[in-house]
Amino acid sequence: MHAMQYEITLPADYDMGIIRERVATRGHLLDAFPGLGLKAYLVRERGNASPVNQYAPFYLWAAPEGMNSFLWGPGFEGIVNDFGRPVVQHWTGLSYEEGPASGAVPGTATRRGTPLGDGVPPGEAVAEAVAGHAREARRDGVVASALAVDPRHWELLTFTLWADAEAPADEGERFRVLHLSAPERGRLGAGRQW
Known part of the structure; x- marks a missing residue:
């Protein structure tokens, strides 16, 4: 499994309806994309617990x-053409x-x-994090959760999808999910990835 994200930060007065329309009309294009476990189309809107407008x-x-x-x-060429080439983070x-809420949207x-x-030692830290992740994923409202690592910066990343519109406040940065494409979600496996 590989995790990937790019962030397109938009002007403070940007009409986020443009992004919602983009996702509504194009989001389905990856609903059957080979090799894709899942793609969460995420936004943050300035003033709604976010300092920025972001896709x-x-x-x-x-x-x-x-x-x-x-x-x-x-697929990515469309992003580059419309917004420029963003930095693609990967883990x-x-x-x-x-x-427990895996069947929910x-x-x-x-x-x-x-x-x-x-x-x-990295091996010990990762083993401890994986064990903690398994416990965290069993919490009420969790649809799915992934744990990944950036070995360049030695940082763990926890990404969690929640059934509720409001995730717990202490979970990190929050995003609204506009659409979920999950053609090969079942191939992501369960538990430890090695």
Whole structure:
């Protein structure tokens, strides 16, 4: 599993209805994309617990070939043509879990970064994080959750989809989910990814 996200920060007075319309008319195009575990079409709107207007899709890829096909194909080219070429963040997958609300349509997503401490061997820190992630994913309202790591910056990333429109306040950055494409969600596996 590979996690990927790009963030397109928009002007404070940007009409976010344009993004909602974009997702409403184009979101379905990835509903059957090979290699895609899931794509959450995410937004944050200034003034709604966010300092910025932002379009920030988040992907979990079941296969790297799918990610490459998207990045070097017409899907990402549309983003580049409309908004310029954003920085694409990516993380190596560590764990994926379906939550108790896995059958629900997610309304909210959260993203939380946690640095891996210098004083702990990476293997121990990751094993502890994976065990904690399995417990966190069993909480009420969780649709699905992924844990990944950026080994360049030694930072863990927890990404969680919530059934409720409001995720718990202490979960990190919050996003509204406009659409979920999940053609190969079942291929993301369960639990530890190695």
